[in-house]
Amino acid sequence: MHRFRQAVSNVMANVATIQHSGINREKTTEGDPEKEEKYEYSRAEFLQLSSEEVAIATDIIIRPIMVPRDLSKLPWYSGYAEVVNAGKSKLNEDQAAARHMFINNKHSLEKTLDTSPGNGLLIKDSDQIPLTYFAIFDGHAGSGVSVMASRVLHTRILAKLESVYDLLANSSIEQRQFTRSGDQRPNKWPFTEKEMSVESLVVGALESAFVEMDEQVRKEKLDYHIPGGCTVLVAIFLLGKLYVANAGDSRAIICRENEVLPMSTDFTPLSERQRLQMVASTNPQLLGSEFCCLEFQKRVQRKDLGKKLMYRDQNMTGWAYKEVTEEDIKFPLIYGEGKKARVLATIGVTRGFGDHELKVHGTDVYIKPFLSPVPEVKVYNLFDRDNSEDDVLIMASDGLWDVLSNDRVAEVVSEVLKSFPPNDYKKYASAAQELIMAARGVLRLNGWRTLKENKSGSGDDITVFVIPLNKHTSMDRQSSMTESHDASPMSS
Amino acid sequence: MHRFRQAVSNVMANVATIQHSGINREKTTEGDPEKEEKYEYSRAEFLQLSSEEVAIATDIIIRPIMVPRDLSKLPWYSGYAEVVNAGKSKLNEDQAAARHMFINNKHSLEKTLDTSPGNGLLIKDSDQIPLTYFAIFDGHAGSGVSVMASRVLHTRILAKLESVYDLLANSSIEQRQFTRSGDQRPNKWPFTEKEMSVESLVVGALESAFVEMDEQVRKEKLDYHIPGGCTVLVAIFLLGKLYVANAGDSRAIICRENEVLPMSTDFTPLSERQRLQMVASTNPQLLGSEFCCLEFQKRVQRKDLGKKLMYRDQNMTGWAYKEVTEEDIKFPLIYGEGKKARVLATIGVTRGFGDHELKVHGTDVYIKPFLSPVPEVKVYNLFDRDNSEDDVLIMASDGLWDVLSNDRVAEVVSEVLKSFPPNDYKKYASAAQELIMAARGVLRLNGWRTLKENKSGSGDDITVFVIPLNKHTSMDRQSSMTESHDASPMSS
Numbered sequence: 001m002h003r004f005r006q007a008v009s010n011v012m013a014n015v016a017t018i019q020h021s022g023i024n025r026e027k028t029t030e031g032d033p034e035k036e037e038k039y040e041y042s043r044a045e046f047l048q049l050s051s052e053e054v055a056i057a058t059d060i061i062i063r064p065i066m067v068p069r070d071l072s073k074l075p076w077y078s079g080y081a082e083v084v085n086a087g088k089s090k091l092n093e094d095q096a097a098a099r100h101m102f103i104n105n106k107h108s109l110e111k112t113l114d115t116s117p118g119n120g121l122l123i124k125d126s127d128q129i130p131l132t133y134f135a136i137f138d139g140h141a142g143s144g145v146s147v148m149a150s151r152v153l154h155t156r157i158l159a160k161l162e163s164v165y166d167l168l169a170n171s172s173i174e175q176r177q178f179t180r181s182g183d184q185r186p187n188k189w190p191f192t193e194k195e196m197s198v199e200s201l202v203v204g205a206l207e208s209a210f211v212e213m214d215e216q217v218r219k220e221k222l223d224y225h226i227p228g229g230c231t232v233l234v235a236i237f238l239l240g241k242l243y244v245a246n247a248g249d250s251r252a253i254i255c256r257e258n259e260v261l262p263m264s265t266d267f268t269p270l271s272e273r274q275r276l277q278m279v280a281s282t283n284p285q286l287l288g289s290e291f292c293c294l295e296f297q298k299r300v301q302r303k304d305l306g307k308k309l310m311y312r313d314q315n316m317t318g319w320a321y322k323e324v325t326e327e328d329i330k331f332p333l334i335y336g337e338g339k340k341a342r343v344l345a346t347i348g349v350t351r352g353f354g355d356h357e358l359k360v361h362g363t364d365v366y367i368k369p370f371l372s373p374v375p376e377v378k379v380y381n382l383f384d385r386d387n388s389e390d391d392v393l394i395m396a397s398d399g400l401w402d403v404l405s406n407d408r409v410a411e412v413v414s415e416v417l418k419s420f421p422p423n424d425y426k427k428y429a430s431a432a433q434e435l436i437m438a439a440r441g442v443l444r445l446n447g448w449r450t451l452k453e454n455k456s457g458s459g460d461d462i463t464v465f466v467i468p469l470n471k472h473t474s475m476d477r478q479s480s481m482t483e484s485h486d487a488s489p490m491s492s
Numbered sequence: 493m494h495r496f497r498q499a500v501s502n503v504m505a506n507v508a509t510i511q512h513s514g515i516n517r518e519k520t521t522e523g524d525p526e527k528e529e530k531y532e533y534s535r536a537e538f539l540q541l542s543s544e545e546v547a548i549a550t551d552i553i554i555r556p557i558m559v560p561r562d563l564s565k566l567p568w569y570s571g572y573a574e575v576v577n578a579g580k581s582k583l584n585e586d587q588a589a590a591r592h593m594f595i596n597n598k599h600s601l602e603k604t605l606d607t608s609p610g611n612g613l614l615i616k617d618s619d620q621i622p623l624t625y626f627a628i629f630d631g632h633a634g635s636g637v638s639v640m641a642s643r644v645l646h647t648r649i650l651a652k653l654e655s656v657y658d659l660l661a662n663s664s665i666e667q668r669q670f671t672r673s674g675d676q677r678p679n680k681w682p683f684t685e686k687e688m689s690v691e692s693l694v695v696g697a698l699e700s701a702f703v704e705m706d707e708q709v710r711k712e713k714l715d716y717h718i719p720g721g722c723t724v725l726v727a728i729f730l731l732g733k734l735y736v737a738n739a740g741d742s743r744a745i746i747c748r749e750n751e752v753l754p755m756s757t758d759f760t761p762l763s764e765r766q767r768l769q770m771v772a773s774t775n776p777q778l779l780g781s782e783f784c785c786l787e788f789q790k791r792v793q794r795k796d797l798g799k800k801l802m803y804r805d806q807n808m809t810g811w812a813y814k815e816v817t818e819e820d821i822k823f824p825l826i827y828g829e830g831k832k833a834r835v836l837a838t839i840g841v842t843r844g845f846g847d848h849e850l851k852v853h854g855t856d857v858y859i860k861p862f863l864s865p866v867p868e869v870k871v872y873n874l875f876d877r878d879n880s881e882d883d884v885l886i887m888a889s890d891g892l893w894d895v896l897s898n899d900r901v902a903e904v905v906s907e908v909l910k911s912f913p914p915n916d917y918k919k920y921a922s923a924a925q926e927l928i929m930a931a932r933g934v935l936r937l938n939g940w941r942t943l944k945e946n947k948s949g950s951g952d953d954i955t956v957f958v959i960p961l962n963k964h965t966s967m968d969r970q971s972s973m974t975e976s977h978d979a980s981p982m983s984s
Contacts, residue, residue, distance in 0.1 A: 163813050189829050190790030193802045196811055203810025204802075211807060282774045298682030310685045310696075315703060315866040318695025319688055321655050337681050374807040 035225035039147045044096040046073040046080070060087045063443075065436045067429050075100050075132045079428030079466030081436045085399070086448060086459035093139030094397050094461040095150035095230070102128035103161045103168065129168055131161070132237040132472060136250050136463050138397040140347075142227030145217055145354035149230055156213050157236070160205035164193075168239065171198045176239060198239055203377045206234065206245040214353045214373035221356055229354030232375065233264065233395055235465075237472035240383050242393065245375035247351035249398045254380060254469070255410040256391035262406070263378050263393065267351040269334045269341040276343060276350065277314035279370055280333055288365040291344060292330035299335075300328050339402065343370050351375075387469040390417040392428070395467070396435070399460030403439045403450065412438050413466060431466045527717035531639045536588040538565040538572070552579045555935075557928045559921050567592050567624045571920030571958030573928045577891070578940060578951035585631030586889050586953040587642035587722070594620035595653045595660065621660055623653070624729040624964060628742050628955050630889040632839075634719030637709055637846035641722055648705050649728070652697035656685075660731065663690045668731060690731055695869045698726065698737040706845045706865035713848055721846030724867065725756065725887055727957075729964035732875050734885065737867035739843035741890045746872060746961065747902040748883035754898070755870050755885065759843040761826045761833040768835060768842065769806035771862055772825055780857040783836060784822035791827075792820050831894060835862050843867075879961040882909040884920070887959070888927070891952030895931045895942065904930050905958060920958045927956045 084092040105127040139146030231248020246264035254261040280293040297310040420427035441450040441457030448457035576584040597619040631638030723740020738756035746753040772785040789802040800813040912919035933942040933949030940949035
């Protein structure tokens with residue numbers, strides 16, 4: 001117990017210094033370096049960096065803003081920029097991926113598609129359904145898992161979608177409609193898979209791919225050196241809709257004319273309080289003998305025994321009085337304010353991949369049962385209006401949002417995009433670069449300061465995508481699926 | 493196992509016949525009739541019925557619509573009406589309660605209130621904070637718990653509010669503001685209870701009172717004959733706000749000029765699928781060896797072994813394929829469509845009080861771990877506009893909503909209220925009566941039929957309140973709290 005107290009106070013001391021770190025733990029616990037490395041560290045493929053350039057990109061003194069040298073390597077000339085942190089880790093632990101892909105008909109060789117008139121078949125000239133994929137992985141306690149996820153996750157999502165290829169390819173206009181309902185179940189039950197909406201199938205593919213990806217991380221960690229964990233933010237453009245799947249505290253927003261639409265929820269120890277308390281109250285042994293599940297108005301001390309303090313349990317959103325008992329004097333499950341809040345005094349993120357081996361320092365209390373790989377998926381209908389070329393999806397790791405509000409981000413992007421002539425494909429890259437500049441700021445005697453307000457700039461790794469919303473649908477219009485979309489727009 | 497199969501098929505047969513019953517089980521399991529009855533059956537106090545009249549009120553052939561003979565017995569001449577079911581149980585298992593109450597300063601004798609200018613103290617002439625309470629309890633498998641809750645719950649809520657009397661009485665205008673935020677925690681932590689919003693305190697009082705009430709039911713069931721369980725819908729008017737706390741499938745809506753605002757969520761086996769699956773997946777032993785936690789597109793048969801079927805687990809809102817294994821052939825945790833959906837083939841409601849002794853027929857599988865007494869609390873600011881005398885809160889048990897949509901209910905009520913001259917206090921009682929009439933319909937050769945559409949009328953117990961929204965604030969304006977409210981309306 002004494003040993004544990006010391007560990008916690010060490011951890012608490014770290015909180016003050018490593019403000020932007022997602023995790024509090026000693027470097028020595030980052031997995032077993034004896035094991036072979038399976039996924040070599042690098043930067044995103046589309047950056048096309050040599051190993052010398054990777055070293056420059058991760059220079060924590062200069063902090064250069066990196067953008068792709070060949071903008072055509074990104075789908076639709078989307079904007080991308082990144083910067084390394086100011087010293088909290090040796091490398092940039094953010095990773096990114098972006099690519100056009102195709103959902104293939106696995107049985108296309110064995111099977112002839114029925115293209116007779118009126119059978120509702122929409123794929124005519126090709127067996128392939130186009131899909132465009134973007135992802136940001138924000139690593140912590142090592143870059144192993146973020147690197148692995150950036151190389152593997154899209155293949156798992158694609159495999160899940162290929163398992164429902166027939167249903168997607170043969171879906172009716174009705175099944176492709178936009179529902180905005182959270183829980184998609186056909187009105188009748190039982191039902192056949194052919195009655196299922198496309199949205200249900202894609203959301204289900206993303207949800208199950210995320211969970212299975214995390215299981216793959218667990219397995220590979222047994223044999224290879226894959227330290228740490230990462231948050232996950234994925235956007236896919238598919239069959240006229242944008243799906244944003246988020247597990248962590250990265251964020252996606254849509255900026256369109258004078259409007260900001262949040263496309264994700266930030267999952268943090270504070271926003272996930274009730275879920276975390278639920279896990280702990282259902283299985284109290286997960287807390288060891290060191291932690292207390294309840295939230296109190298303050299850190300409970302021995303001298304509070306028998307007094308009444310305000311508390312909340314997993315069922316409560318409001319507050320009530322509770323008489324403090326011996327049990328309540330333990331260290332709280334969630335401790336700290338704002339960005340410094342930690343689960344089990346250890347970790348500041350609550351969703352994502354990895355961290356399977358992570359324990360509370362000096363104890364046998366595992367963190368993983370409190371973490372979830374499950375994404376929340378939000379859907380946006382790309383056909384519900386004519387998106388202009390300045391309507392964009394912005395995805396970024398928390399390094400950006402710690403310093404800039406949604407509205408400020410929209411403002412920065414809008415200014416850049418407006419300053420370019422129409423159809424200039426470089427505008428998105430420029431906007432992404434400008435966002436990083438606004439969040440990182442410039443190095444002054446008192447550290448990194450933002451240009452506009454001279455506040456503290458972000459010392460975290462920052463990764464940003466700026467993705468035009470009008471390209472997927474115009475691409476589609478040129479494809480074999482033109483007729484159906486033109487005949488009946490998908491807004492319901 | 494054979495015995496269980498038979499039980500389930502019996503249960504399934506019942507589903508077809510007892511369409512509106514909240515529960516499927518044999519009468520013989522309704523508690524131990526050897527035990528003493530603690531809460532004698534009656535109808536709501538404000539109806540002032542003799543025991544002969546109670547017998548008439550619960551005549552399942554005539555189904556008379558009951559309204560209070562003395563409308564002044566209800567706060568603000570609110571409308572109330574009820575009707576018994578068409579034969580699914582011997583008695584009307586719905587119960588109701590309504591009353592003005594006061595939150596008292598328990599320490600008022602020992603303590604002098606500081607009324608010096610500028611101290612923010614709002615209660616001047618009186619130590620009492622007025623509170624108006626309405627509640628509907630929809631019982632199942634006996635009326636014991638609904639009767640008990642109608643007599644006891646308000647005292648538990650009052651006790652919880654009295655424990656924070658000082659904080660409520662001394663709250664600043666700022667603390668009384670309307671937040672609409674789900675999770676109310678002061679921005680800084682730690683904090684003192686004096687920094688807490690009134691909303692957080694009232695929501696916390698309701699949440700903890702509901703949980704403790706259910707615990708009291710558990711304890712009293714050990715010694716007394718208190719059969720069954722009940723759903724709970726509570727509305728309280730307090731310090732300029734309306735709080736609606738719901739645990740079950742009763743419903744509250746606000747109808748104001750051309751607008752319907754939902755004030756509750758229906759909690760049912762289908763709407764609570766993920767919570768129920770979470771309970772089961774965290775503690776699989778709760779399912780015995782008979783039930784399967786996953787949801788499939790259809791009832792899984794032995795012949796499906798090895799095939800792929802669409803499924804959802806506790807983490808999924810979308811659907812994906814799964815290869816069927818032996819485990820999946822068990823009876824599903826949630827089975828049935830719409831109103832007929834059941835948890836563990838037994839119960840159709842998922843929140844409320846009671847059911848502690850309830851088991852799946854012929855097994856040792858308890859239902860209670862899947863049920864929750866926790867309410868969802870929604871808050872409405874009564875000062876955000878000038879409510880007219882025709883702006884009302886409508887609360888009703890599911891018997892009403894099974895037959896009438898929110899919009900239809902608003903229409904019926906609006907027609908009645910408009911037909912009365914201004915300030916005629918009888919309008920609310922008339923509206924309530926008209927709602928019951930619209931839902932129950934009239935008895936024809938082919939059973940109870942609605943008047944307007946000649947559809948099947950509700951054969952369930954139906955209970956309705958129609959409560960004017962302008963009375964609490966006008967009452968307040970005449971009270972000692974006038975100045976502060978007039979000086980600064982509470983809308984934020």
